[in-house]
Amino acid sequence: MDLTLDKQTTTALCQSGFTPGSVLMKRYCIHRKLGSGSFATTYLVTDSRDSESQKVIKRIPCNNVKADATLPSATEAKLLGSLSHPFIVRYLGSFLENEDFCIITEYCEGGDLHDHLHQLKDKGLALSEGHVVEWFIQLLLGVNYLHERLVMHRDLKTKNIFLKNGTLKIGDFGVSRVLVSSDLATTVTGTASYMSPEIFTRDGYNSKSDIWSLGCILHELCTFRRAFDCSSWIKLVTMIVNDPCPNLPSRYSAELNDILQRMLSKDPELRPSAKDILNFPYVIDRAKVIAEWLQEVLNHDNRVSVNEDAARIAAAMQEKLHLDSLRAIRMVQEMAPRQRRRIRQEDHPETYMRKIKRAVERVYQENHQKLDDDKKYEINKVNVCREEEDSEEEETNTGSVFTISLPLSEQQSNTLSAYQSCLRRFLDSDTETPGIQDTISPASEEGTLTDCNEEEIAFLKQNCIRLLGEEGFLEVYHYLKQLYNQQDMGTLDREEETLCEPQVIKLYPHHCYKVQQLLFLEERMEMDGNSYFSWL
Numbered sequence: 001m002d003l004t005l006d007k008q009t010t011t012a013l014c015q016s017g018f019t020p021g022s023v024l025m026k027r028y029c030i031h032r033k034l035g036s037g038s039f040a041t042t043y044l045v046t047d048s049r050d051s052e053s054q055k056v057i058k059r060i061p062c063n064n065v066k067a068d069a070t071l072p073s074a075t076e077a078k079l080l081g082s083l084s085h086p087f088i089v090r091y092l093g094s095f096l097e098n099e100d101f102c103i104i105t106e107y108c109e110g111g112d113l114h115d116h117l118h119q120l121k122d123k124g125l126a127l128s129e130g131h132v133v134e135w136f137i138q139l140l141l142g143v144n145y146l147h148e149r150l151v152m153h154r155d156l157k158t159k160n161i162f163l164k165n166g167t168l169k170i171g172d173f174g175v176s177r178v179l180v181s182s183d184l185a186t187t188v189t190g191t192a193s194y195m196s197p198e199i200f201t202r203d204g205y206n207s208k209s210d211i212w213s214l215g216c217i218l219h220e221l222c223t224f225r226r227a228f229d230c231s232s233w234i235k236l237v238t239m240i241v242n243d244p245c246p247n248l249p250s251r252y253s254a255e256l257n258d259i260l261q262r263m264l265s266k267d268p269e270l271r272p273s274a275k276d277i278l279n280f281p282y283v284i285d286r287a288k289v290i291a292e293w294l295q296e297v298l299n300h301d302n303r304v305s306v307n308e309d310a311a312r313i314a315a316a317m318q319e320k321l322h323l324d325s326l327r328a329i330r331m332v333q334e335m336a337p338r339q340r341r342r343i344r345q346e347d348h349p350e351t352y353m354r355k356i357k358r359a360v361e362r363v364y365q366e367n368h369q370k371l372d373d374d375k376k377y378e379i380n381k382v383n384v385c386r387e388e389e390d391s392e393e394e395e396t397n398t399g400s401v402f403t404i405s406l407p408l409s410e411q412q413s414n415t416l417s418a419y420q421s422c423l424r425r426f427l428d429s430d431t432e433t434p435g436i437q438d439t440i441s442p443a444s445e446e447g448t449l450t451d452c453n454e455e456e457i458a459f460l461k462q463n464c465i466r467l468l469g470e471e472g473f474l475e476v477y478h479y480l481k482q483l484y485n486q487q488d489m490g491t492l493d494r495e496e497e498t499l500c501e502p503q504v505i506k507l508y509p510h511h512c513y514k515v516q517q518l519l520f521l522e523e524r525m526e527m528d529g530n531s532y533f534s535w536l
């Protein structure tokens with residue numbers, strides 16, 4: 001891998017402490033910085049103990065929190081490590097590097113969905129319904145997998161979904177809770193837009209809250225806009241709690257719009273589970289089309305590979321015969337004139353070799369032609385499938401989710417095979433397994449990624465103070481706490497509340513989400529019977 005980095009990247013890496021080319025844990029070589037979030041810096045690395053494969057290391061400074069306290073508990077780490085699904089970013093482990101907590105995950109070369117949608121929007125493109133539904137099904141399968149294991153993501157947003165080989169992968173879950181500081185470390189960074197009404201009305205988080213967030217993502221896939229968005233925190237909250245669910249543009253089907261409306265029901269009980277949605281006839285029909293298409297591609301890929309092997313064998317045979325004939329000619333040249341005359345009379349061996357060579361060449365040409373024809377046929381067929389599927393839809397553009405050219409690369413083939421078997425498993429399972437209980441008591445479920453502790457709350461508070469200053473923090477904290485305690489969010493008068501909003505909330509709405517989350521965590525600790533953690 002080329003480790004030459006530009007000056008800017010090198011400077012950024014040096015400033016962040018991990019220099020290019022430096023090696024962590026005697027195996028992870030830092031290649032480049034992928035970006036920084038509010039709590040972590042993320043790097044692309046190569047793993048010398050795994051055929052130089054590319055991986056991602058997320059480095060989270062522990063600040064003043066004791067390093068030990070940042071380590072995920074054994075159960076949680078075990079749980080994260082045990083999750084293995086084609087549409088979930090694989091968690092590969094964690095380690096402490098000096099004062100920093102580092103987690104290793106698989107690398108998704110396509111970056112995150114948030115950036116991807118922005119790029120499409122900038123180009124004036126839109127996603128076809130076929131494309132949206134295919135990605136939506138992948139997310140549903142991933143969320144269903146988590147929920148069946150009683151794991152809630154709690155921070156589903158386009159920034160936490162990644163693209164790999166054309167498929168989507170849910171990432172950063174558990175990271176928000178399991179890895180240091182506060183389960184809301186990532187949740188709060190401008191992501192209140194994806195939070196469900198029950199979080200604000202203090203009914204607690206449950207699996208249906210993930211469904212709400214997934215609904216917001218579905219809306220974003222179709223419109224490139226957030227379903228609920230506003231720079232004022234209070235306005236945003238009241239929008240989420242009170243405003244009706246937005247409709248999809250008319251180019252999307254009524255069925256898809258209906259699914260969105262159900263996912264964004266204000267009452268979590270009315271929201272379908274991921275499993276329910278996967279069982280909607282509209283979704284099943286789509287899933288079947290995709291499964292058949294995948295089967296076809298994989299079968300053809302197999303045939304092309306077999307033909308390629310045949311062509312390779314024919315080429316090798318041809319080469320061998322060529323060498324043999326050269327050897328034979330040399331032998332003849334080295335013979336005495338009398339011997340050569342006799343061999344010529346016997347029509348041997350050159351004529352014989354020439355005949356064989358011609359025959360092999362013919363087989364080789366035929367194989368080659370067949371291979372070319374097959375490739376053309378398969379690629380056309382793949383495109384036709386996609387066009388046919390998309391042609392019913394009114395759309396600005398798109399192309400297919402996969403850019404396929406046969407034969408598939410090993411990675412593509414693995415991705416498509418995993419995708420195919422995941423879909424097949426789902427389509428073939430006619431027994432309805434019960435969905436996750438609607439209300440999981442977060443802290444009481446062993447193995448769920450949900451409980452919080454004082455260390456985390458302290459860390460979140462430190463960050464709030466760092467971002468808002470002591471005075472600003474206290475002002476926001478008091479204001480929101482008052483609001484939280486006295487008001488029923490469902491009946492807030494939007495205009496009136498906005499007028500009383502401290503200036504600091506208007507200036508730094510994103511930072512104020514963290515304070516809101518702090519209150520939320522404090523309250524949950526109280527509810528869980530933990531000692532009330534008050535700073536004031």
Ligand SMILES: Nc1ncnc2c1ncn2[C@@H]1O[C@H](COP(=O)(O)OP(=O)(O)OP(=O)(O)O)[C@@H](O)[C@H]1O
Pocket residue numbers: 034035036037038039040041042056058089105106107108109111112159160162171172186189
């Ligand atoms: N597994 C991954 N594969 C590819 N890119 C990744 C992966 N994980 C993170 N990234 C990219 O690294 C960058 C930094 O990610 P990070 O999670 O540190 O911050 P963020 O998500 O941008 O912000 P925040 O954590 O505050 O929400 C982002 O551009 C993200 O797309």
